[in-house]
Amino acid sequence: DAKTTQPPSMDCAEGRAANLPCNHSTISGNEYVYWYRQIHSQGPQYIIHGLKNNETNEMASLIITEDRKSSTLILPHATLRDTAVYYCIRTGVNTGKLIFGQGTTLQVKP
């Protein structure tokens, strides 16, 4: 079971930080957490991934709790172009397949 739980929708004011939560309470030790987003009907865009340490790149930060049962994706300064569906996915090494849930629809408002 590669299930994650995300709120179906969130709003964020432009210029503010967007914090998107994800619950993966049954994650196993070799599973990574990946975040993707899909803007309108484009192909999913990779954002960031991590195993147990917090990660940061030019797009976002990923905060993983110490027990690894949940994580938060942080977009530090949301813009209107960040409006999208955000997917939190857990998958094991060498598994290959990504299992997409319903994701969180983030609406960034002016």
Add this chain to the structure above:
Amino acid sequence: NAGVMQNPRHLVRRRGQEARLRCSPMKGHSHVYWYRQLPEEGLKFMVYLQKENIIDESGMPKERFSAEFPKEGPSILRIQQVVRGDSAAYFCASSPTGGHQPQHFGDGTRLSIL
């Protein structure tokens, strides 16, 4: 550095015809994945291929669908005798290796069946 290239972007077929969708992975990537997104639904994994090998086809419909990734050339997703229910967006992704390297997606092929 070009991303994952899919063509055609839009494909229209009549019921009973064949559809061929092509995917050229990013340079240096030898792993390819196909996903399908039905209208108003989420993305579903179909198949995972390495050069000349199918690694996981657990998401492929049992009939009419096949995929290949030859030693030379793009990966091909082939749908024979298409039906209306095959209308969807088909996305291809690639990664350099397996492991935990992220998959990078193309912009998809929108298949419409008349």
